[in-house]
Amino acid sequence: MNISRRALCGVALLAAVNPLGIHALASPSAPKIRVGVLKFGTVNWELDTIKHNKFDAANGIEVEVVYFAGEDATNVAMLAGDLDVIVSDWLWVSRQRSEGEDLTLAPYSTAVGAIMVKNVSPIRGIPDLVGKKIGVAGGSLDKSWLLIQGLARRDHGIDLGKEGDVVFGAPPLLSEKALSGELDAVLNFWHFCARLEANGFRRLIGADDAAKALGASGPVSALGYVFREKWADENPDAAMSFVKASAQAKKLLDESDAEWRRLAPVVRAEGGELEVLRDRYREGIPKRPLAEEERDAAKLYEILAELGGEKLVGEARQMAPGTFWAALKT
Known part of the structure; x- marks a missing residue:
């Protein structure tokens, strides 16, 4: 046709x-x-x-x-x-x-993922993640995780993969653990982040923020x-x-x-x-x-x-x- x-x-x-x-x-x-x-x-x-x-x-x-x-x-x-x-x-x-x-x-x-923390969390920036328990969806090669790690290393001299207590897992499980307080912060896919946002969480830093800081001129x-x-x-x-x-x-x-x-x-x-x-x-x-x-x-x-x-x-x-x-x- x-x-x-x-x-x-x-x-x-x-x-x-x-x-x-x-x-x-x-x-x-x-x-x-x-x-x-x-x-x-x-x-x-x-x-x-x-x-x-x-x-x-x-x-x-x-x-x-x-x-x-x-x-x-x-x-x-x-x-x-x-x-x-x-x-x-x-x-x-x-x-x-x-x-x-x-x-x-x-x-x-x-739309990309972000590191989410509870509204009442004292974590306010990347340096505050040192020593904290961080859940990461998508595995160690997830591009959002890599970009945020790259920004942490460049701007703060921090290796989040080593200086944070990082656990990898399935997105729904990580959201549940974040809600229950078992995690200090969680990097999840965008829609899980949105659901967390509706339930008392805030964005600490998004993969889009990291991308722009590392050279992107706009959303990709x-x-x-x-x-x-x-x-x-x-x-x-x-x-x-x-x-x-x-x-x-x-x-x-x-x-x-x-x-x-x-x-x-x-x-x-x-x-x-x-x-x-x-x-x-x-x-x-x-x-x-x-x-x-x-x-x-x-x-x-x-x-x-x-x-x-x-x-x-x-x-x-x-x-x-x-x-x-x-x-x-x-």
Whole structure:
């Protein structure tokens, strides 16, 4: 199916002014795009918004959501050719490109983790973390942890990995231990941080703060929609239509509190938690030109390569060209 971009825009506009007519607008032979995601991951919020509001049909495609139990499983399925799109970070995409895969990504979210402490905690800065029990989600090579360690070393001469009592664990478990007071501080993924924020915690320092301090000029997408360049080249209209459907969903989630109330059962949050998650999600919507994000990601890549070494990035010391989908720069 070959649809021009002008036609796609026209379909999207008609859908916007006549949402009840979307079914009629969608072609029964619309290209299907298989998107692999974690069963309870935050990406489901956007995909649910796309499907519920039929933004995929309005753009001439059909999004099929395929659920997986873990990130490794989605990565394997992507590399095996069983999926068209997954969500991952640019470090993984760059490493795969350096090793011969033709993966590329379109920015999904700039939301990143942060070190959280209780509102009443005496911890006010990085130096106060020395000797404290710190929970870290994502493992020793988590990029948020590496960036914050890099900043601690540069600005304070502190090796948090050695001078803090660091424990690694699953995000839900670490949040529970932080709430119970078993941890002095916790570095968790953004949505767990938001839930903690709604329950008496505050941000000490975010990975985004560390990234800017280390040279980024603005927010950099931590995650992106990942697909094969060959697939995008062979299906340019479908690939761009998926990006447009994503943008429409983000716009709705950015502007509509009612949509968030509808999503509450999917988000599994109510009241204050839902509001904080909504606000932090909105802050993470990418708004910068792709070229700017790409330049900053390349700077951060070199820093992370130094901090994480070959275990993190493989043999490549610079971000692979084409990690960010070039079509979005035109």
